[in-house]
Amino acid sequence: xxxxxxxxxPQGLPEWRKYxxxxxxALEICGRHEPLADPGQIGYALVWEPxxxxxxxxxxxxxxISSGAGVDHILADPQRPVHVPIARLVTQETAGEMSxxxxxxxxxxxxxxxxFANDQAIGRWDTPxxxxxxxxxxVGVMGLGYLGAATATLLARTGFPTAGWSRSPxxxxxxxxxxxxxRLAAFLxxxxxxxxxxxxxxxxxxxxxxxxxxxxxxxxxxxxxxxGSHMVEPDLxxxxxxxxxxxxxxxxxxxEPLPADSPLWRHPGVMVTPHCAATPTRRERARYVAExxxxxxxxxxxxxxxxxxxxx
Numbered sequence: 001x002x003x004x005x006x007x008x009x010p011q012g013l014p015e016w017r018k019y020x021x022x023x024x025x026a027l028e029i030c031g032r033h034e035p036l037a038d039p040g041q042i043g044y045a046l047v048w049e050p051x052x053x054x055x056x057x058x059x060x061x062x063x064x065i066s067s068g069a070g071v072d073h074i075l076a077d078p079q080r081p082v083h084v085p086i087a088r089l090v091t092q093e094t095a096g097e098m099s100x101x102x103x104x105x106x107x108x109x110x111x112x113x114x115x116f117a118n119d120q121a122i123g124r125w126d127t128p129x130x131x132x133x134x135x136x137x138x139v140g141v142m143g144l145g146y147l148g149a150a151t152a153t154l155l156a157r158t159g160f161p162t163a164g165w166s167r168s169p170x171x172x173x174x175x176x177x178x179x180x181x182x183r184l185a186a187f188l189x190x191x192x193x194x195x196x197x198x199x200x201x202x203x204x205x206x207x208x209x210x211x212x213x214x215x216x217x218x219x220x221x222x223x224x225x226x227x228g229s230h231m232v233e234p235d236l237x238x239x240x241x242x243x244x245x246x247x248x249x250x251x252x253x254x255x256e257p258l259p260a261d262s263p264l265w266r267h268p269g270v271m272v273t274p275h276c277a278a279t280p281t282r283r284e285r286a287r288y289v290a291e292x293x294x295x296x297x298x299x300x301x302x303x304x305x306x307x308x309x310x311x312x
Contacts, residue, residue: 001293004058006032006047007067012282019286024293044293046285053079063087063296065289069094069147069278070227071306072200086306091280091288095150098197098278102141102151102223103158105249106193108271109221110137114247118268134159140191142207143198143226144170144177145312146304147278151197163187188215193223199312200227208232213239221247225277228254233264240269251277 005016013031020029030036032047032054042058048067055064056079064086066074071086108114110132119126137160141152144166156162156174163176165187170177178187188194194216198204208224209232222245224231231254239245250264251273264270280288295302306312 001026001044001297002028002030002042003044003046003289003293004030004032004036004042006045006050006054008048008282015282016286019283020290022283023287023290027290027293044289044296046289047074049073050077052077055080055084063292063302065089065292067285070200071312072227072229075306085302087292087302088304088306089280089285089288090146090304091284093280093284094278095147097280098147098225099151099154101251101277102195102197102225103154105223105225105271106137106139106155106160106195107134109193109223109247109249110134114269114271135161137161137192138163138190139193139195140165140187141175141195141197142187143196144172145197145199148195148197151195155195160193163190185215188212189217191216191220193221195223196226196230198226198230199310200229201311203311205229206232208236210235210238213244216244218244219246221245221249223249225251228252228256233262237263237267240267245269247271249273251275 005013010031010033017029020027039058040060043060043062044065045055045058045061046065046067055077061081061084064074064084066086066089069088069090071088074080074086112128139155139160139162141148141164144152144164148164149172152162152164152175153172162174163178164170164172165178165184169179196208198207208230213235236248247269249271252275256275258264258272264272292302
């Protein structure tokens with residue numbers, strides 16, 4: 001078996017080989033930029049933002065594996081071999097990192113830490129009249145897939161009144177369920193902190209826009225950790241400017257890295273993080289990929305496959 005890796009560049013290859021040697025010692029590893037004597041011997045590809053047409057040059061691929069939870073970067077290749085299944089890389093470590101990041105962001109919003117950071121930068125001492133507690137802030141999680149479910153569950157367990165919105169009803173301990181387009185307005189109306197963990201599809205593109213923001217309680221906050229395609233940046237800035245939104249924690253952007261001239265960098269109500277909410281270690285990714293390949297070779301069902309009908 002051979003796995004070609006296009007993730008982390010040539011400098012990351014020794015580490016990939018080390019960890020795959022731990023979890024799949026019989027697996028032969030080669031790098032994207034290493035010469036391939038016979039591309040036909042490559043059965044698996046672990047990739048992030050592969051060059052257009054490159055995957056199509058591997059005639060015997062059995063599985064394409066995204067090096068992250070999203071597959072947009074693979075679908076962007078118009079020449080990709082559409083008959084080859086695509087696996088999303090979603091591990092227990094990913095879910096833990098994402099849920100902890102969102103919890104930290106929700107607490108930062110609740111305790112108004114961005115305001116204090118702004119005050120510190122100019123040497124202003126301004127004590128809030130009534131500090132808020134978790135019980136005062138209703139959190140709503142859009143998207144209750146693997147990451148969303150783990151996040152909503154942790155928020156509820158910690159003490160935030162938590163609801164989730166998804167395509168179909170979900171049963172999660174302590175989490176109120178809203179399902180379908182007809183329940184979106186009611187979900188938004190009860191949400192003080194909106195967390196977006198939806199997949200990136202045509203249906204969800206631009207969902208974080210003026211229409212959605214207007215249905216939130218005035219002064220609500222946003223945590224955007226799903227896909228950059230969800231956000232309509234001018235609408236976000238307008239909502240922040242009008243006071244409809246009070247704060248935003250943004251980890252994903254339509255253009256990454258976020259351009260240096262973006263007004264989001266300098267907005268007093270915005271905290272920007274560099275798409276780091278859930279980045280599993282290379283060792284954890286190697287363990288997960290080794291198990292995927294073992295299952296594929298054994299003819300077993302594979303988890304987290306991209307479904308073209310759903311768009312994720």
